[in-house]
Amino acid sequence: MSWFIATLKAYPEIAIFLALGIGYWIGGKSFKGFSLGAVTSTLLAAIVIGTLGVSISTNVKAVFFLMFLFAVGYSVGPQFVRGIARDGMPQVIFAAVSCLLSLASVTGTAMIAGYDLGSAAGLFAGSQTISASMGLATDAINRLGLPPDETGKLLEGMPIAYAVTYIFGTVGSALILAQIGPKLLGIDLVAACKDYERELGAGEAVEGSTDWHEFELRAYVLAADSPFIGKSVADLEAHTAQGHRAFIERIRREGRIIESDPVLRLAPGDIVAIGGKRNDLIERLGPSSREVEDAELLDVKVEGVDIYITNKEVDGRSLKDLAVWPGARGVFLKHIKRGPTETAIPILPKTKLYRGDVITVVGRSQDINASARQLGYIDRPTKTTDVASMSLAIVAGAMIGASVLKIRGIPLTISTAGGSLIAGLMFGWLRAVRPTFGRIPEPTVWFMSSVGLNVFIAVVGISAGPGFVAGLQKLGASLLLWGIFATSMPLVVGMLLAKFVFRFHPAILLGCCAGARATTAALGMICEAAGSQVPGLGYTVTYAVGNTLLTISGMLVIMILS
Incomplete structure (x- = not known):
């Protein structure tokens, strides 16, 4: 064991991969539908490893965090820009209001409970299930100009608060939205989804039938x-x-x-x-x-491919309208996927397609090619990534983020991390409208977002390991209770606002709430309770906006409380 510990100290890069291996393995396990997930499992594994005295350069986490944030922005870019520019504006405003509720509940809790900046940032990340916010909070703490030992204590408190509050943040959010929400709001979720499907043309005989x-x-x-x-x-x-x-x-x-x-x-x-x-x-x-029987005549090459929607003439049109386009001849629709979580969109006559959507169609090769020319382009599997464009975009965003604007002596900056996120948003949107550059295959996006975040989390956990036990003993029980409050309050108020102020349709209301909090687990439970994919229609725009704003809010927590 002494040889093992000495090796980890001498080669800390091994410790990172050990934390990742344990984290992804435990995170992939589930008990009665519940799983810690890779992020929390990696953090806990890293904390244990950190108690051995392993030391890792902070530059490692900075590199991977920039990669992660760019991938997040790239994934949500089309939905983010569309939501701001078009008919998704009510959902954009709702996501922003939900973010303010989360910010208010956490900062208020931190003030009442007397938590330091690090614990407050961890409370925000865990209770709102937005792990990425810890990266921007870390940047903000480092920019406060505090003595190194005080900065170290604040950063050590962040993963402690995150680990304690994340479990209820995940499970509690799903239960509140899927189980308590319909009862609180008086919604018959199954009936509401059926009504919404009828509004979208379910059961209506149209030429856009897609079975x-x-x-x-x-x-x-x-x-x-x-x-x-x-x-x-x-x-x-x-x-x-x-x-x-x-x-x-x-x-x-x-x-x-x-x-x-x-x-x-x-x-x-x-x-x-x-x-x-x-x-x-x-x-x-x-x-x-x-x-x-004519085997030779029927020997027609049929394939199923994904088409990436880029044509602005298609943006916002219903399947019923598109079914009469010449490009719809001979092809049949199988799936519609939207957003970074590949949310399944119900295929109904009045369902609308938007730029950035990916549809799966089946038909003859020549018919599919003709359809792709009108809709966008065929998104065939590839292993090639446009690394040059991606890297230069990160450089541009990070350089802008590194700029500091002083107002009355107060330094204001979005940091290199915030700049990378914004660069990803713009890069992803440009990719949707000009698909001739910036290709990042889905597996690569997953690697950048998942592994990028977890390497960052592993370094955070390893660095915080020595002080974790003492911090947990100090904050444990009360922190758990405050975390429950910080998770529940914005969700309950948000659902009431969604119904009585924004007046969202009951079928998509809970999907909007799940998206605004960027909790995919809750959406899955909502769709399961509804017996329909309709709630996903309210998820994509609010997710794109909510995920972005909640990530940035990690920095705002520090700015407000400091």
Whole structure:
């Protein structure tokens, strides 16, 4: 054991990976649906390692924290900018108000309880489940110009308060929103979601129907008495029974296979390969049409791909409107994902698409390519990251953040961390509207955000290890109770404001509250209680704004209390 401890002290980089390994392993375990998560588990593991006397340079956590914040901004950029610029403004304002409630509850609690700056910052991060705020709070404490030993004590108190309050911050937020919220507000969540789905066109027979898995590709001989003899392919496809879609993909004529063309006219004896519901096809082609086996004709290359929405003409349009676009021919929608948490959006006729959304479509390669040209571009899997653009963006943001503006002798700055976050927001938004540069694959974004944050947390925990036990003994029980208050108060007030002031629809109200607090665990529980993905419609904009403002608020806590 002495050799092991000596090795960690001599090579502290090993200690970081040890904390990560233990943290991710424990964080991946769950008990009856509850998990500590990688961040809290890494922190606790790092604190234990820190008691061994391991010392790590603070530059390590600074590098990884900049990487983390840039990834956060990059992920939420499109939703953040859209929410501010368009019809998401009520949700943007609500997220800002929710952030102020969180800030007020924590600063008020810290003043009443007499906590120092470090403990207050940790209380904010844990009770509001916003781990990233500790990074900006650390920068703010370091800029106060306090003696090194006093600064060290403040920084040691931060992870203690975070660890004590985070568990209820996570579990309590989910329970309050998903279980207590509907009863407090008098909402029948299941019925509210069904009503909202009907408003979005659920059950409405429209040409935008998207049950792609119900569609088949079959071959039929065109009957001699078919009303479509002499008509074009476009005529047959336009003659669509209300609520259904079908497309001719290929035609066999006199033994030759012809690729479908909208202007091609049909002739008796043509064998058409058509995609659609079998009963509808028979009705459409006439009762005398006969299905045949033609493996060669039906050998159509079909694929499923993700399309990244970038076209401003698509932004804000409903699926019902987009279904009649020429680019919608031959493709069927499978999934809609929105935001950094890839929130599943219900596929209904009046569901709107926005720039930055990722949709999964199925169809022939040529049809998908045509659709992508109108919607955005095909987001095919790739391992390549535009490291040059990413790094220069971080440099630009950090340089701006490093600038200090003095007003009456008071230094004001957003710090390099805040600058990186803003750079990520702008970079992510530019990527959504100009996708020719700045490619960061989803696995890379995950690595930057998850591992970047956890390396930062590991260094914080290792540094705080020596004083953790003493601090916990001093603050433990009372801190836990104050944490419960700081978590619950802004949530309850926020839900009441969402209903009676902002008047959000009951189906998305709780999703808005979960997004404003950036708690994905709560959204999952809300959707499970609702039996619907509709609450996710209120989550994406408020998450983008709330996650950004709550992160910055770590610095504001220090500025207010100091």
